[in-house]
Structure formats: C-alpha cells, structure tokens
Amino acid sequence: MPTALVINPWVTDFKLYDEWMHPLGLYVTMSLLRQNDWDVVYINCLERDDKTRAKRFGTGDFPSGPAAKPALYESVPRRYKRYGISAEKLDQILWGIPFPDMVLVGTGMTYWFEGLRATVEAVYRRWHNATIILGGISATLMPDLLRKHLPRAHIIPGPIASASAQLEHLPLKNKLFATEFPPPDLRDAMALTPILRHAPILTTLGCPLRCSYCASHLLQPRFEARPHKRILAEVGYAVHERGVSDLAFYDDALLYQASDHFLPLLRALTRQTDGKVRLHAPNGMHMRWLSGSIVEAMKTAGFATIRLGYESGNPSHAKETGYKAHPTGLRRAISKLFDAGFGGRQIGVYLMGGLPGQTPNDLIREIRFVASLGVLPKPVFLSPVPGTPLFGGYAKRFPQLRIDPLWHNDTFFIMQLEGWSWQAIEEIRACAREAKPE
Structure with missing residues (x-):
C-alpha cells in the first residue's frame, strides 16, 4: 500500500487565532486518499498544545515563535510570528516517518507564503528527493508564483479531483485517485487528528x-x-x-x-x-x-x-x-x-x-x-x-x-x-x- 504524508503547514503572520480552524481541503484530500487505498500520515503544524491558552467554545491561541519580519513589513508596528509547532518538533516527527511515496502540503492564505516555504524546506531537509505536491488556496490562486519560488514542488491548481490527470508523469505506485470520486467523508480526516477540540x-x-x-x-x-x-x-x-x-x-x-x-x-x-x-x-x-x-x-x-x-x-x-x-x-x-x-x-x-x-x-x-x-x-x-x-x-x-x-x-x-x-x-x-x- 503506497503512503502519502499530508501536512498542514506553518503560518507566518502578525496574528492568528484558532476560531474553529480546520484545513477542510486537506480533510477532503485525506478522505479521497484513504478511499483509494493509500496509507495516510497526517502532520498538523498548527496543532495546539496544552501550554497555549484555551478560551470559550474550544477556541484558543496557537503556539507561536518569532519569525524574521520581511523588509516589506518594517512599517507595521507588530511582531511577526510563525504560528504552529516548533521546528524541533516538526523535525522530530519527520525523522520518525519512513520515506513516503508522496508529500501533499496544503496552501492557505497567499500571504502565509513564508510559513509554507519553511514547511517545504523542512521536508526537503529530511528527504532531499521527496515528491512534494502543493494544492489548496494559494496553489489555485497564484500557481505561477509558487512555481517560481518553489520550483521543485508540483503545483496542483483547482479541485483535488483533477490531481491524477495533472500528475500522470510522476512515478507513483498507483494512480493517485480513481476516475470515480465518492463523496468525501470527513471522519477519515478527524480519525487522523489525535486531539479534536x-x-x-x-x-x-x-x-x-x-x-x-x-x-x-x-x-x-x-x-x-x-x-x-x-x-x-x-x-x-x-x-x-x-x-x-x-x-x-x-x-x-x-x-x-x-x-x-x-x-x-x-x-x-x-x-x-x-x-x-x-x-x-x-x-x-x-x-x-x-x-x-x-x-x-x-x-x-x-x-x-x-x-x-x-x-x-x-x-x-x-x-x-x-x-x-x-x-x-x-x-x-x-x-x-x-x-x-x-x-x-x-x-x-x-x-x-x-x-x-x-x-x-x-x-x-x-x-x-x-x-x-x-x-x-x-x-x-x-x-x-x-x-x-x-x-x-x-x-x-x-x-x-x-x-x-x-x-x-x-x-x-x-x-x-x-x-x-x-x-x-x-x-x-x-x-x-x-x-x-x-
């Protein structure tokens, strides 16, 4: 059975708050993968821990650390942060995973690009020859910019159902998805999430x-x-x-x-x-x-x-x-x-x-x-x-x-x-x- 590593990447921004945040595009992807006989490993870089402050109705703060503020943002009088688990924790998780057949990384807001790039670079440090596929919001709205800045990654614009046709040239162990797409089942993704607040x-x-x-x-x-x-x-x-x-x-x-x-x-x-x-x-x-x-x-x-x-x-x-x-x-x-x-x-x-x-x-x-x-x-x-x-x-x-x-x-x-x-x-x-x- 082929293995797919699915990653919800870090976010870099001046602010981020967990108001019932879920990467639904990745959830749909994980559901389709599991229904097409892929073994799925999920890393949520935005996983909250017990040290971050919990608030009403399951919401709360994400863990965060300082990030180098881009020169463009020097006029903004706020601290620029990388939200999510530490770099050490991500490396520890990656080094505990066998080499996957492919790595799928979601892309959120376009201006969270620096967090996306740092996540992709962490994967390449672990496996220099990893097959990384980027899909989601930024991949759909600015595919050419992602291809320019992350040239080794494969960019998939549009709905995930189109991925197989766009990736036929890759030496995957089996076709990414079948030609028929059953309705996604979010239970598949929730089952891969250890803490569901x-x-x-x-x-x-x-x-x-x-x-x-x-x-x-x-x-x-x-x-x-x-x-x-x-x-x-x-x-x-x-x-x-x-x-x-x-x-x-x-x-x-x-x-x-x-x-x-x-x-x-x-x-x-x-x-x-x-x-x-x-x-x-x-x-x-x-x-x-x-x-x-x-x-x-x-x-x-x-x-x-x-x-x-x-x-x-x-x-x-x-x-x-x-x-x-x-x-x-x-x-x-x-x-x-x-x-x-x-x-x-x-x-x-x-x-x-x-x-x-x-x-x-x-x-x-x-x-x-x-x-x-x-x-x-x-x-x-x-x-x-x-x-x-x-x-x-x-x-x-x-x-x-x-x-x-x-x-x-x-x-x-x-x-x-x-x-x-x-x-x-x-x-x-x-x-x-x-x-x-x-």
Missing part, C-alpha cells in the same frame, strides 16, 4: 454569489449540497465518539435554498444531538435568506455564535459586497434573531475596511450603527485576493500585488490606502471594543 460541519461546497472580493467560485466552481446522511454521520462521530461539544459550519452560503437543505438537516441534527452541542457559524451568513423558521430552528439546535455578512451599508459599495444587505435588512435580521431568543453578544456583524473610496471614518460610522442595534460589530480589513475583480482594480494602482504575495496581507495592505494609517486602524479596533452590547 472542535469539529467542522460542511453541508455545501461553493457559493452561488459573486462578491467582488471573494474567490469562493474560483476555488469551488460549482455549488453542491452534500448528502445529509454523510453529514450526520460525521457529526455523530465527532460528538459521540470523540466527545466534541463545539461544531462550526464551514459553508460559504449556508442559507442558500435553506428550506430544501439546511433547515431539514438542522432539524435532523437536533434530533441526533438532542440539542446538547454548541453550534457556530463563523462565516458571514446572508441575512436576506434568514427567515423566522430558520432562526427558531437554529435556537433549538443550540447555536451559540452567529455572524452576519453585512460588510457595508453604504450604497456606493453595494456592487463590491454582492448587494448582500442594506441597513433595513440588517435591522430586520437582527430583530428576528432577538425574537428567537438570541442575545446581542451571540450575534456579530462583519464590516469591511478597505473598500474602494472608503475612509476610516466611514467604517467607524458603520461600527457605531451596528452597535446601536445591540449586537457586536466585527471590523475586518480587506485582503486583495488574486483572481477577484477587487484585486484587479487594486492591482492597477499597486502592481506589486501581482508579483509579491506578501502584499496581500490585510494588516499591511490597508496601510497602503490613502487616509489609512496604523493610528486609524487602532482607533477602529478601539471603537469596536467599546461598542459591545450588555
């Missing part, structure tokens, strides 16, 4: 919307609903066999066609768990699809965290935000949640900073408006994502975006926009902290 729920793939800042449709071209039976089996494994109490939905469009998919699934999930779990929706939900029956079912099921995708109520940004919502729609959605019994601290509203023509004062006004509704304002700063319309517009002003992935970092990029400074960013964060509901 929380678990993911994935009910759909893709998103039918086309927001100008989002690359969901590039990563998953088709919108597909997963079988209820498989989802419930995954939840059952996490809750009943692994003792997980906190589960987070990973869908990009959780409420799309909810009456046909999400609502009946949620009712079945409630029966299965007897409402004794905490459910979380960290991705911004589309509030125009939020009905009274949905919020009541969410309350009964045990939702503890709700995030709404608002981005901006300014009509001039409606196109960028996919015409998601307006102030009246936000008020209506929050009212439904309050009527169902949710508290203001359970409801967060995402607000985006860095939209074209936007000023820091514009964002502060949005924060105060959201706070006036009795819920949590959640400001986030734009990261230009390759392949999106917003990236194309900003790349005309900042051509470095096309050649240097470090330019995509949200903490750095926002400071390149006219009128946005570190002081303005700190004022925005302070405003959001002070605007918490009782």
Whole structure:
C-alpha cells in the first residue's frame, strides 16, 4: 500500500487565532486518499498544545515563535510570528516517518507564503528527493508564483479531483485517485487528528454569489449540497465518539435554498444531538435568506455564535459586497434573531475596511450603527485576493500585488490606502471594543 504524508503547514503572520480552524481541503484530500487505498500520515503544524491558552467554545491561541519580519513589513508596528509547532518538533516527527511515496502540503492564505516555504524546506531537509505536491488556496490562486519560488514542488491548481490527470508523469505506485470520486467523508480526516477540540460541519461546497472580493467560485466552481446522511454521520462521530461539544459550519452560503437543505438537516441534527452541542457559524451568513423558521430552528439546535455578512451599508459599495444587505435588512435580521431568543453578544456583524473610496471614518460610522442595534460589530480589513475583480482594480494602482504575495496581507495592505494609517486602524479596533452590547 503506497503512503502519502499530508501536512498542514506553518503560518507566518502578525496574528492568528484558532476560531474553529480546520484545513477542510486537506480533510477532503485525506478522505479521497484513504478511499483509494493509500496509507495516510497526517502532520498538523498548527496543532495546539496544552501550554497555549484555551478560551470559550474550544477556541484558543496557537503556539507561536518569532519569525524574521520581511523588509516589506518594517512599517507595521507588530511582531511577526510563525504560528504552529516548533521546528524541533516538526523535525522530530519527520525523522520518525519512513520515506513516503508522496508529500501533499496544503496552501492557505497567499500571504502565509513564508510559513509554507519553511514547511517545504523542512521536508526537503529530511528527504532531499521527496515528491512534494502543493494544492489548496494559494496553489489555485497564484500557481505561477509558487512555481517560481518553489520550483521543485508540483503545483496542483483547482479541485483535488483533477490531481491524477495533472500528475500522470510522476512515478507513483498507483494512480493517485480513481476516475470515480465518492463523496468525501470527513471522519477519515478527524480519525487522523489525535486531539479534536472542535469539529467542522460542511453541508455545501461553493457559493452561488459573486462578491467582488471573494474567490469562493474560483476555488469551488460549482455549488453542491452534500448528502445529509454523510453529514450526520460525521457529526455523530465527532460528538459521540470523540466527545466534541463545539461544531462550526464551514459553508460559504449556508442559507442558500435553506428550506430544501439546511433547515431539514438542522432539524435532523437536533434530533441526533438532542440539542446538547454548541453550534457556530463563523462565516458571514446572508441575512436576506434568514427567515423566522430558520432562526427558531437554529435556537433549538443550540447555536451559540452567529455572524452576519453585512460588510457595508453604504450604497456606493453595494456592487463590491454582492448587494448582500442594506441597513433595513440588517435591522430586520437582527430583530428576528432577538425574537428567537438570541442575545446581542451571540450575534456579530462583519464590516469591511478597505473598500474602494472608503475612509476610516466611514467604517467607524458603520461600527457605531451596528452597535446601536445591540449586537457586536466585527471590523475586518480587506485582503486583495488574486483572481477577484477587487484585486484587479487594486492591482492597477499597486502592481506589486501581482508579483509579491506578501502584499496581500490585510494588516499591511490597508496601510497602503490613502487616509489609512496604523493610528486609524487602532482607533477602529478601539471603537469596536467599546461598542459591545450588555
């Protein structure tokens, strides 16, 4: 039986927090490998240990250490870190593994490149002739840049199902995947994770919307609903066999066609768990699809965290935000949640900073408006994502975006926009902290 080593790499950034983070692309890959008779070894470089601070609902800090700050980031007054297990621990794990037939490394945010490169270099130090395959977000959004900076690795853009055709030239012991692809089973991946502090729920793939800042449709071209039976089996494994109490939905469009998919699934999930779990929706939900029956079912099921995708109520940004919502729609959605019994601290509203023509004062006004509704304002700063319309517009002003992935970092990029400074960013964060509901 051939062996595949699958690695979730280090992350280099100014910040990283485990808010129910799971590398779902790697989970799907591991499932397909196991269903195609591969032996799989999994290394999670972002594994949390008992020394890192645990917080509510299974979230917490990642272990971290200092990383050399790239010269580009010298103007950012924050420490640059490498998040994850120590280099010594990774080396120890690698030296305890026999030579694998291939090494698959996931790629996350484009600006986490330095962490990815350090992970790949660690593998090559262990096995100089290793067959390393990179797939995932960065491999899909900037394959040419990865080929330039990591020329020995094999880059696989797009869905993992296309990998076999792209790797036919490699001397693998058997074909990577069969021509028929059974639905992925996340239990395969969770079984390879020794400590499961929380678990993911994935009910759909893709998103039918086309927001100008989002690359969901590039990563998953088709919108597909997963079988209820498989989802419930995954939840059952996490809750009943692994003792997980906190589960987070990973869908990009959780409420799309909810009456046909999400609502009946949620009712079945409630029966299965007897409402004794905490459910979380960290991705911004589309509030125009939020009905009274949905919020009541969410309350009964045990939702503890709700995030709404608002981005901006300014009509001039409606196109960028996919015409998601307006102030009246936000008020209506929050009212439904309050009527169902949710508290203001359970409801967060995402607000985006860095939209074209936007000023820091514009964002502060949005924060105060959201706070006036009795819920949590959640400001986030734009990261230009390759392949999106917003990236194309900003790349005309900042051509470095096309050649240097470090330019995509949200903490750095926002400071390149006219009128946005570190002081303005700190004022925005302070405003959001002070605007918490009782």
